[in-house]
Amino acid sequence: MTDWEGILSRDGPAVWRTAWRVLGNRADADEVYQEAFLAAVEYSRKHEVSHWRALLQRLATVRAIDKLRQRMRRRGREMPLPDEPLESSDAMPSQRSENAELSAKLRAALTKISPRQAEVFCLFHLDGWSYPEIAEHLAISSDVVGVWLHRARGQLRELLSEKNEVSS
Amino acid sequence: MNNHDGNQLDSDDLLAKSLAAINAELVPEGPDAQTNADLLAALRKAASKGRASRSMVNPIGLLQRALAMTFTQKIFATVAFTLAGMLLWFMFTMFSSVGYAEVAATLRSVHSMTCTAVVTGMANGKPTTMQMMFLDANHVREELPGSIVFISDNAAHRFLTLNPTEKTATVINFDLVGGEKNPQQDLDFVDQFHQIANQKGDVIGEQQIDGVTAKGFRVTQGSTLTTVWADAKSGALLRVEMTMPMGSTTAHVVLSDIVVDAKLDESLFSLEPPAGYTLKTQNESVNLNLDDNVVTVLKAYSAENQGNFPPRINDMSVLSKLIQIDANGQPTADSTKLGSAVGALFGLLFPQEKGKDYDYIPTVHLGDAGSIVFWHHDKDTGKLMAVFGDLSIKEVTADQLPPPVKDTEPTTIPAAN
Numbered sequence: 001m002t003d004w005e006g007i008l009s010r011d012g013p014a015v016w017r018t019a020w021r022v023l024g025n026r027a028d029a030d031e032v033y034q035e036a037f038l039a040a041v042e043y044s045r046k047h048e049v050s051h052w053r054a055l056l057q058r059l060a061t062v063r064a065i066d067k068l069r070q071r072m073r074r075r076g077r078e079m080p081l082p083d084e085p086l087e088s089s090d091a092m093p094s095q096r097s098e099n100a101e102l103s104a105k106l107r108a109a110l111t112k113i114s115p116r117q118a119e120v121f122c123l124f125h126l127d128g129w130s131y132p133e134i135a136e137h138l139a140i141s142s143d144v145v146g147v148w149l150h151r152a153r154g155q156l157r158e159l160l161s162e163k164n165e166v167s168s
Numbered sequence: 169m170n171n172h173d174g175n176q177l178d179s180d181d182l183l184a185k186s187l188a189a190i191n192a193e194l195v196p197e198g199p200d201a202q203t204n205a206d207l208l209a210a211l212r213k214a215a216s217k218g219r220a221s222r223s224m225v226n227p228i229g230l231l232q233r234a235l236a237m238t239f240t241q242k243i244f245a246t247v248a249f250t251l252a253g254m255l256l257w258f259m260f261t262m263f264s265s266v267g268y269a270e271v272a273a274t275l276r277s278v279h280s281m282t283c284t285a286v287v288t289g290m291a292n293g294k295p296t297t298m299q300m301m302f303l304d305a306n307h308v309r310e311e312l313p314g315s316i317v318f319i320s321d322n323a324a325h326r327f328l329t330l331n332p333t334e335k336t337a338t339v340i341n342f343d344l345v346g347g348e349k350n351p352q353q354d355l356d357f358v359d360q361f362h363q364i365a366n367q368k369g370d371v372i373g374e375q376q377i378d379g380v381t382a383k384g385f386r387v388t389q390g391s392t393l394t395t396v397w398a399d400a401k402s403g404a405l406l407r408v409e410m411t412m413p414m415g416s417t418t419a420h421v422v423l424s425d426i427v428v429d430a431k432l433d434e435s436l437f438s439l440e441p442p443a444g445y446t447l448k449t450q451n452e453s454v455n456l457n458l459d460d461n462v463v464t465v466l467k468a469y470s471a472e473n474q475g476n477f478p479p480r481i482n483d484m485s486v487l488s489k490l491i492q493i494d495a496n497g498q499p500t501a502d503s504t505k506l507g508s509a510v511g512a513l514f515g516l517l518f519p520q521e522k523g524k525d526y527d528y529i530p531t532v533h534l535g536d537a538g539s540i541v542f543w544h545h546d547k548d549t550g551k552l553m554a555v556f557g558d559l560s561i562k563e564v565t566a567d568q569l570p571p572p573v574k575d576t577e578p579t580t581i582p583a584a585n
Contacts, residue, residue, distance in 0.1 A: 004211040013198030020195050026334075030203050037207055041214045099189035106186035125187050153183060160182045 002044060008037075011053040018057045021126045022064035024107060032067055036060040057127055058119075058137050065118045069111045109159035117152035124149055196334045200315070280432050284425040300423075301430075307437040319437055328439045336448065337441030343453045377406045404428075454512050458526075459553050459561045461516065462542045464509035466534075467559055468502065475534035477541060482517050520544070523572040530573070532557045540570055 015036060020029040036059040040052070049055055110118045120138070123129040124145075131142040138145070199207075281302045288295045299311040310318040317330040327340040372384040372395065382397040397407040408423040441447050455461055462481065468490045469478045490506060520526050526544035533539075536557030543554040543564065554564040 002215065004215070005208060008204055008208055008211075012204060016198045017195045021190060021193075024190075024193070026196065030199055033199055033203070034207050034210070037211060038214060041211060099192055102182075102186040102189035103193065106183070106190060126190065157181065157183050160186060 002041075004037075007052050007056075011056055014053055015056040015060050018127055019060045019064045022061060022107070022110070022122055023067060024103065028064075028067050028071075032060055032063045035063050039063070054133070054137055058123065061119050061122050061127070062115070065110060065115055065122065068107060069115075072108065072111045105160055106156070109156050112159055113152055113155045117148045117155070120145060120148045121152040121156070200333045280428075280430050282425070282427045282430045282432070283423045286422045286424075288420045301432055301436060303432050303434070303437050309436050319439060321437070321439055324439075326439055328441065330441065330445065335445050337445040338448045338450065339439065339441070341449070341451045343451060374400060380406060382406050454508050456512060456516065458513070458516050458544055458546075459542075459555055461509040461513045462555050463559050463561065464505055465513060466541065466555070468506045470534040477530050477532060477534065479530050481528040481530075481542060482514050527570070527573055529570055534559075540564065540568070543569055 012033070016029055016033045019032040019036070020026070023029050023032065036056050039059045040049070040056055043049070043055065043059075110121070113121075120134055123134050124131075129137075131145045134140075134145045135142045283300050284297060285300050286295050286297050296312070301309040303309075308318075308320045312318065315332045317328075317332075319328040319330070320326070325341065325343070329338040329340070331337075370386045372386050374381055374383050375397070376382070377397055381400045383400040385396045385398075386394065393411045395409045396405070397409075398405050405426045405428065406424075408421075408426070410421040410423075455464075465481065466477055470476060472490060517526065522528070525547075526542070528542050529540060532541040534557060537560065539557045540554045541557050543552060545551075546553055552564050552566060552569070553561060554568070555561055
């Protein structure tokens, strides 16, 4: 019998923060968090789970990217509704404004690249997973992780510079 | 898991800067206790049923979304600001109108009150329970699910939202403009209390509430149907039930656990954020001119819907979807104006009766200069004002008004047990 209470208490906050980093708002993070756990229930029926946090973070990342894409489809050119950015009060207002713009653009750009590449990008850059860890959980080689990451970065750079040119 | 394999990005790279911006955001600690409790219940259910689905978890309702999204929160704040006042207004005016002398006498001397309000019809049909506290009519504190707290100083037009989970305090200063009357007058509930309504309350019978024989009175004010249950012997207030249309849905509000003249510490109504909270201050301009707000909403909706107007003029759930975020992740100037207009419209139409005080004709199309899409009777000037399909605002005469349009009528709330 799985100790869901223990998993929630031990790994829940980290999984929720994974979703929040991708989405930037609480309501969507709550939904994705719940979906990730329910998906983990289904997964655990067919597979043995040795590392719950990693599984849940991966599921949360995949669903968070889906959620970003849904929002973009539903709202056309709009970005997902973010919470008011919570940043260090030390930051200057101009810096906070610039950071909010950069975050929003990157989140929007993530919806334009392949979901698989976006997933690898988020796990590496937002959750701090290593190549071998990503490779193990996605059942691919570290070389493939490197290739996808390289492609993701290239496409994201292009998308960000396009947006930059348009806005300037 | 913190091995980046030396894969550093060039610090001048726009991608690196964007990533740094996301990583600089202060991520909240985690989900709130209610979300975890709902999820744990769903996980146990899924484990026992042999399948898991999203429907097992309580949906994130409109209210929760409103609370979670800071910009939408501004709109909700406007609504809550109005709702709290209206609750008082209905209660005070109504008691004076039912001829129930003991109850009215008690309420005339009310200085403070606490109650539990259960609202259904705003959050995917799920009931939302909040604790409400009123001090001297102008100070209101509402404690909502998720430990969110709203505190308003209605006289100062200031509003404080506390989010204990994220340790954030948001002060909203409302700058009320427009409208023929002094806005302060609209918000002075004590004054409203003394301007007793002349409506008649119908006695609807008696029933037992918590072992006490309660006498019920029913009053219709605007589109809101209110039923009051008071102790048949002492006149003490036991329960108030209200039903009001809110756009496409009907909201039910039940007030119970009512304590009149409760001893309330003034610190509960302080607009100073507690120590350790990150303070944000917002200044919101709210236009109280009804026609201006109608035009703002119709313009925004029709621009996104091929010139069609919304099915209902005060449907928060539809109108809040129009809010747009710009490339900087901030609400656009138009959306800021729209947010205020939606909230103000909701509040301004709340006490008015559709078909009598105002009407809305959704079948009119943008640009139709000869058709009235909205009209209302301005009680201060005595004028009939209309908004036409080309979004012009003109004074009209009664014979120019279109036939009444049928809309959702308030339904009767089930009798309390």
